[in-house]
Amino acid sequence: MILIDGKKEAAELREKLKKEVLELKSKYNKVPGLTVILIGELAPSKIYVKNKEKSANEVGLKSEVIRYPETVDEKTVLNKIEELNNDENVSGILVQLPLPKHIDKQKVIEKILPSKDVDGFHPTNVGNLSSGYESSVPCTPLGCYLLIKKIEPNLNGKKAVVVGRSNLNGKPMTQLLLKENCTVTITHSKTKDLKSECLKGDIIVAAVGIPELVKGDWVKKDAIVIDVGINKTDKGIVGDVAFKEVSKNAKALTPVPGGVGPMTIACLLKNTIECFKRVQK
Numbered sequence: 001m002i003l004i005d006g007k008k009e010a011a012e013l014r015e016k017l018k019k020e021v022l023e024l025k026s027k028y029n030k031v032p033g034l035t036v037i038l039i040g041e042l043a044p045s046k047i048y049v050k051n052k053e054k055s056a057n058e059v060g061l062k063s064e065v066i067r068y069p070e071t072v073d074e075k076t077v078l079n080k081i082e083e084l085n086n087d088e089n090v091s092g093i094l095v096q097l098p099l100p101k102h103i104d105k106q107k108v109i110e111k112i113l114p115s116k117d118v119d120g121f122h123p124t125n126v127g128n129l130s131s132g133y134e135s136s137v138p139c140t141p142l143g144c145y146l147l148i149k150k151i152e153p154n155l156n157g158k159k160a161v162v163v164g165r166s167n168l169n170g171k172p173m174t175q176l177l178l179k180e181n182c183t184v185t186i187t188h189s190k191t192k193d194l195k196s197e198c199l200k201g202d203i204i205v206a207a208v209g210i211p212e213l214v215k216g217d218w219v220k221k222d223a224i225v226i227d228v229g230i231n232k233t234d235k236g237i238v239g240d241v242a243f244k245e246v247s248k249n250a251k252a253l254t255p256v257p258g259g260v261g262p263m264t265i266a267c268l269l270k271n272t273i274e275c276f277k278r279v280q281k
């Protein structure tokens with residue numbers, strides 16, 4: 001079984017991006033800039049944002065974090081996004097989710113210029129991705145996609161099963177696999193006989209948020225299994241895949257942690273650079 005080393009793959013991608021930033025710097029005399037807005041004090045969000053800032057600096061991007069207290073009003077956030085939209089030094093804008101209840105998530109997402117939407121959450125980018133046009137692609141599914149392609153460069157005609165239908169992961173993941181000519185089945189927590197659906201998959205991407213849902217006998221021999229889950233349990237952090245059992249059948253499997261997670265942040269940097277390049281054209 002191939003244990004997919006997300007840390008190593010992400011480090012390789014960052015190395016490539018670092019070189020690209022240097023080239024862009026010599027060509028345009030400026031570097032791409034990423035601005036993250038963090039609202040409130042949620043510990044996981046604070047950790048993610050710290051890692052994003054660290055990685056951005058590591059590859060030579062300009063990076064800035066704007067912090068607001070939990071009580072900030074929606075208007076203040078929307079006005080700040082407007083200001084960042086108009087700032088030519090800002091290539092990419094990311095508002096860390098989740099947001100406090102009094103702030104309308106969709107309003108915030110739609111306020112970000114599609115050309116600076118490094119998350120790929122704006123309806124324009126969602127639509128462009130599903131129509132097969134150029135767009136920002138959400139970072140986590142993009143990371144999964146790159147890991148899958150590394151194991152199997154030709155996905156033509158493969159059967160892929162996506163477990164989970166979120167806007168963040170399941171839906172964009174489906175679009176990326178479709179573009180690669182996979183036959184994709186989208187499943188979710190209400191799917192009947194999920195086991196028999198999963199057993200059809202040459203590729204399984206689990207992004208449903210249910211600890212160790214995908215069992216060893218749900219996976220056909222030689223499947224590629226990507227685990228997006230991060231679930232806090234009594235046993236500690238586990239994925240959506242029963243790792244030990246599945247590792248006996250799968251051809252390749254991502255661990256949690258150290259699989260998809262590191263790729264997500266590297267793909268955010270990649271998206272920031274792509275946004276920068278698109279406006280230089």
Ligand code: GUN
Pocket residue numbers: 094095096097098119139140
């Ligand atoms: N919170 C958890 N994951 C994400 C993500 O990919 N983007 C944003 N903006 N917030 C998140």
